[in-house]
Amino acid sequence: MGNVYAITELAGSSELGLEDAIQGAIATASKTLRNLDWFEVKEMRGHIKDGKVAHYQVVVRLGFRYDDKLPGTAPLG
Amino acid sequence: MGNVYAITELAGSSELGLEDAIQGAIATASKTLRNLDWFEVKEMRGHIKDGKVAHYQVVVRLGFRYDDKLPGTAPLG
Amino acid sequence: MGNVYAITELAGSSELGLEDAIQGAIATASKTLRNLDWFEVKEMRGHIKDGKVAHYQVVVRLGFRYDDKLPGTAPLG
Amino acid sequence: MGNVYAITELAGSSELGLEDAIQGAIATASKTLRNLDWFEVKEMRGHIKDGKVAHYQVVVRLGFRYDDKLPGTAPLG
Amino acid sequence: MGNVYAITELAGSSELGLEDAIQGAIATASKTLRNLDWFEVKEMRGHIKDGKVAHYQVVVRLGFRYDDKLPGTAPLG
Amino acid sequence: MGNVYAITELAGSSELGLEDAIQGAIATASKTLRNLDWFEVKEMRGHIKDGKVAHYQVVVRLGFRYDDKLPGTAPLG
Amino acid sequence: MGNVYAITELAGSSELGLEDAIQGAIATASKTLRNLDWFEVKEMRGHIKDGKVAHYQVVVRLGFRYDDKLPGTAPLG
Amino acid sequence: MGNVYAITELAGSSELGLEDAIQGAIATASKTLRNLDWFEVKEMRGHIKDGKVAHYQVVVRLGFRYDDKLPGTAPLG
Amino acid sequence: MGNVYAITELAGSSELGLEDAIQGAIATASKTLRNLDWFEVKEMRGHIKDGKVAHYQVVVRLGFRYDDKLPGTAPLG
């Protein structure tokens, strides 16, 4: 049997831009989930204030190798 | 870095109607997940018995603020 | 209020075929999640090596009854 | 070989609301089709008159167990 | 309870063009189904021969009022 | 040349339920747009507060007959 | 006017695998519908029991030549 | 900063065919909106009467250059 | 009755990048529409010249609170 990956979904936000919102979601997820492997952008949106982008918000799907042998492994996402 | 939201998916069901099925999914999720913020309906379905709707089933995506500083925070969804 | 199901997403892989990749994802999930009830195929992909399929990879959505009364229940997916 | 289900599509309408439109489609179908088992909402629309909803219209897919042994079984949908 | 419509799907084809393929599907359906009311184009495709379109093929969804009171009404589609 | 319809998109919200959110969007639109004819539900979402639905939000597409002969006709949507 | 095809939708199921579920749907349909010509897989799902696939379920769209000249032709799907 | 386009959606109809329905929507829009630049077909549907197409209806998205310097510019669509 | 939002669609373009194209669409819209609240990216495209991106073009949906009490409010989008 090959590797199994779990997939979870997060929305990161940033005032700076799309890449920074993606990085924020990944950085937050990596505090809890080990073995993060890939991401996929699902939605890009944001809020507007005074005729300008107040912040970008990017919904990403994150895939991580699921290792069922170790204690403390993050629960399935 | 801005707020990060995690998104999880639940299916609630109800004999009464669509809104009640949505409420059921949210009420159940709120026992485990703090900071539930928004929902989005993804599918509406149900079962039929004797020519009538036996129950409605609504699949919702739920977004909740992910607070990585507190102990006991619900795991990523 | 009716039953509530949580839905989680996994990618299983196998050198043998599509069904084996699905079974692998379910077998892994069942070590952590009780009450697995149904699955739905979302994507079918894989890797190629030397002009042959090296392994198949199937992304499945898994639904499981969420029982909020029992201790030790798997966290929401 | 397992059960086979046929799937047919109906649009019910109602002045009262979304659930009533779903019920109307199922009630009508159940006069002709035996073994109706599940439904899935595909579209929600309606007509407007004098700035109010004149009626809701819900397109549902209906699944029914197809029993090829009995005479009088509804034809495949 | 309001009107109920049944929806069926047909593919018409024509050497002449897209409209003629749609008309062919509707003309054929109208021999069996009463009360045809609307159509919706779902797919447009066709076959090629000698570097030219041999025929167009248009898949349409057809809606017809379902009148459960009359004998001889076409079965649900 | 046949009738021409313009289509505009609104999001109504309500604490009461899905139908009331749809009605709110239509009632607001009807103050500015004449000849509203049909609607189509595009998204259903909402916000959550204290483990309950705070309000439902329904995005609808609204179609209205576009009458270019009359003064004061609402601008194209 | 060219050939007209009707399209109907069935869900077959099997404990053995995806191909067997497809074959089951087609075998059942062929008892009632003549001139079955092609199929298209629309959904792949199934049920889980004791951490294993209990059965696969495949929803297929089936196309069959619609011959309006013969008596006993299956009704439009 | 480059050009900005606004996008609006119209449904034209015609007894003659698909192209004529598209032309009707564009001709009507051009009476109010300046600088129409491109269109994109979104849906093709129509009504049936006496076993024939009564009229075709085509929903198009229309893009027009938005020039915010001129008075009398059409409102955003 | 809760707030009502209107949704309009614009395409901004920029030689600099994706964020700048989004900002351009929002800046232009804000000259005519008050109460712009959120955006959602729908398409990302662009033109190529001499093997390089000549400009990025981003289609965004913009939501703005619709206030029907004030004179001079922007027409429905």
Next chain:
Amino acid sequence: MGNVYAITELAGSSELGLEDAIQGAIATASKTLRNLDWFEVKEMRGHIKDGKVAHYQVVVRLGFRYDDKLPGTAPLG
């Protein structure tokens, strides 16, 4: 092993109508690709000039039998 088809994508355009734009794409492709077998319409769009359709543009997917034994076979699409 059965036949293998390659699929390529082209956009044809025409001032005359949708069918002519499809024919143009196929005629051009047939100068380079042998064994063109089927097409599928993916998008229909066009440009507008002086309130009229300047030209229609239809994106088609083209399938052609891939014959790997012959020299000079068109490269994979």
Next chain:
Amino acid sequence: MGNVYAITELAGSSELGLEDAIQGAIATASKTLRNLDWFEVKEMRGHIKDGKVAHYQVVVRLGFRYDDKLPGTAPLG
């Protein structure tokens, strides 16, 4: 600058099953294209004869590393 992959689309067919149809498409492509890396299933269909599957047909997207430095590299797909 990182790696660049080209993506091409093929349809393989087989009397045996879904995996064999996938393998057939990849085996054929590998005679012309070097560096095939991954595949993704896009459609599953097939033909029916005498109430049985005559052959399965699977449309796959194939990704291959594009190496622009070597002579004889397969043309872009």
Next chain:
Amino acid sequence: MGNVYAITELAGSSELGLEDAIQGAIATASKTLRNLDWFEVKEMRGHIKDGKVAHYQVVVRLGFRYDDKLPGTAPLG
């Protein structure tokens, strides 16, 4: 007959950001294909290493004018 465009699909990658990944795909394609005219973003994904984006990967569709009169023209994509 109007212009014909061929459409090909590439995935570019970059450690720097989304725009750079798009530029990489276009720069590589322009070495082989003349007359590149437009691009459209289809997917945005990437890989993660040590809790950070290792590289972005953007799948783009590229359109180029197909000039069948010149020798050496790039083969259809």
